[in-house]
Amino acid sequence: MLDTMLDVRALRTNGDLPMVVEPRDAGVPIEAAASALHALVDEYLPTHGGVLFRGFKVDGDAAFREFAASFGHSLLTYEFGSTPRSKVAQGVYTSTEYPPHQHIPLHNEQSYTRDWPMKIWFYSVLTAQEGGETPIADSRRIYARVPQDLRERFASKRLMYVRNFGNGFDVPWTQVFNTEDRAEVEAYCRAHRIACEWKDDGELRTRQLCQAVAQHPVTGDWVWFNQAHLFHISNLEPDVRETLLDVVGEEDLPRNVYYGDGSPIEEDALATIRHVLEAEKISFPWQNGDVLMLDNMLAAHARSPFKGPRKVVVAMAQAHGADR
Structure with a gap:
């Protein structure tokens, strides 16, 4: 065999x-x-x-x-x-x-x-x-290694991701949603509980409230499950960050993330999370x-x-x- x-x-x-x-x-x-x-x-x-x-x-x-x-x-x-x-x-x-x-x-x-x-x-x-390389890491170990107070804060508040599409700064909405039909975009957003709005310049802004941690449906394990460290403006190089803020302002950044209630995420919290991720990385x-x-x-x-x-x-x- x-x-x-x-x-x-x-x-x-x-x-x-x-x-x-x-x-x-x-x-x-x-x-x-x-x-x-x-x-x-x-x-x-x-x-x-x-x-x-x-x-x-x-x-x-x-x-x-x-x-x-x-x-x-x-x-x-x-x-x-x-x-x-x-x-x-x-x-x-x-x-x-x-x-x-x-x-x-x-x-x-x-x-x-x-x-x-x-x-x-x-x-x-x-x-x-x-x-x-494509480094990997065990999400269960990341969850366990994030300090308990920080893990509980993220879990209880959840996360709100804000995206502004197009304008030469990020992927255009037509590519993201695989359509040029605004009605199809709006229908997709309704079905997936994504708040969307068309801005005066014709571009799209979305907001979505999402989990910070999740429980695996089969194994029952709790895992760290979010991209706050990637979407947050602190992930950008300082010169890129300053330029974007000067050009478009915070509201129109291509992407950013907040706690679920709209309050800002502390940069030291994200630094701690990035340290945990780096420590668990397998390459x-x-x-x-x-x-x-x-x-x-x-x-x-x-x-x-x-x-x-x-x-x-x-x-x-x-x-x-x-x-x-």
Whole structure:
């Protein structure tokens, strides 16, 4: 049987995230091993949060898409996204298209909303000449490590994310909502409990009240689950921050976040959270053909700066939401 031809181990000697699954004979097509890999995912993903498939043959984006879809959930479109991506195939997207020199901090995909994917896959098509890792971290450990008073404050107050689309500063609303029809945008916002308004210049502003922590629907674990440290203006470089405030003012910043009651989040609180995230970060070099599968609630992910060409594509599935 194929499962007897697979090796399973922890990637690191001092931790169990991610678990690594490798074929004993190199070059086994990943789709041929899918049924055995499903069983291993059922066993390891809820406890470890992430599984790295290494050494399998992945014959391009189509094979990756087929593998991700084989877990039984339709692949999701990237709706209400916060970063620029390009569609590679149905349900498959490029990783965030930020300049190579920029670092993307740890986060759980779409934790700035009330709806998010439970599963996310990354496929390393081409590794960078230098850097370009996708660091990960255990969201349960982050939750436990955030000081209790800060964790309770965030949990009780919740978070309000404010976004101003377009104007050359952020992703245009037509791309974020995959439509040029204002009525479709308004309908989406009503369905997802997002307050929206059209500004005098024709651009869109949204506000949404969201969770800061969440309980996993299957394991029952509590996890740190928000993007306050990413959306807050303190995440910007000081010169960029000053320029934006001079040009558009706080109300029209491309993105910002407040406590749920609209009061400002203390910058020292966000500094503490960033310190925790950095302390929990797990980084490892990609190999061409690697596929990393994460439980999006149990594990956060990031991106390191890189040099040279790099291609990592992403798929997401199994929609879940705070109101479901």
